[in-house]
Amino acid sequence: MTRLKNSAMAALSLLDRVPLSIVQLMARVGVGAVYFSAGLEKIASWQPTVALFANEYRVPLLPPEFAAQMAATVELTCPILLFVGFASRLATLPMLAQAFVIETFVYPEDWIEHLGWATMLGLILIRGPGVVSADYFIKRFIAK
Numbered sequence: 001m002t003r004l005k006n007s008a009m010a011a012l013s014l015l016d017r018v019p020l021s022i023v024q025l026m027a028r029v030g031v032g033a034v035y036f037s038a039g040l041e042k043i044a045s046w047q048p049t050v051a052l053f054a055n056e057y058r059v060p061l062l063p064p065e066f067a068a069q070m071a072a073t074v075e076l077t078c079p080i081l082l083f084v085g086f087a088s089r090l091a092t093l094p095m096l097a098q099a100f101v102i103e104t105f106v107y108p109e110d111w112i113e114h115l116g117w118a119t120m121l122g123l124i125l126i127r128g129p130g131v132v133s134a135d136y137f138i139k140r141f142i143a144k
Contacts, residue, residue, distance in 0.1 A: 024130030027120035028088065032079035034117065035095060039075025042068065057106045074098050082124065085133020092121040 042049045049072075053064035062070070074094045081091035096118060103114040129135050 019131075020127065021130030021132055024124065024127060025132045027123050028082040028085065028129055028133075031095070031117050031120040031124075032082040035075045035098075036079035039072050039079070042072040042075065059101060059105055071098060082129070085129040085135050086138075088129035088133060088135050089125050092125040096121050096125070 046068075050064050050068050053059065053068045053071075057064075057067070059067045075098075078091040078095050081087050099114050099117045099121070103111060107114075
């Protein structure tokens with residue numbers, strides 16, 4: 001029993017040494033890739049995208065063309081900011097808002113997927129992008 005306890009403690013100690021920045025980088029790339037891919041799909045077939053916003057998505061108060069433009073803009077700009085780690089916390093806000101709109105008005109049954117996105121974005125918002133980022137470089141070396 002003691003041997004098992006010692007092995008478990010050693011494993012936990014090893015996990016405690018994994019830098020948070022690795023997880024932050026993985027979150028930035030992971031959620032950014034999902035959004036960026038969706039943005040590329042939207043602009044690759046624009047008319048079907050607008051039709052989707054008109055007939056299936058139906059975001060309240062926004063004309064379909066405008067809603068599609070807003071979605072594509074968020075999906076193609078914010079992930080790039082996350083990939084580079086520049087203005088990362090700010091970049092998470094429109095992405096979180098978009099996830100909320102999708103969850104609330106478009107696909108509420110996909111809440112597990114949206115919760116995953118929100119969790120990764122929340123980590124970046126709360127803890128920042130980590131040391132492998134332009135934000136860290138600017139804060140550490142330029143803003144002195």
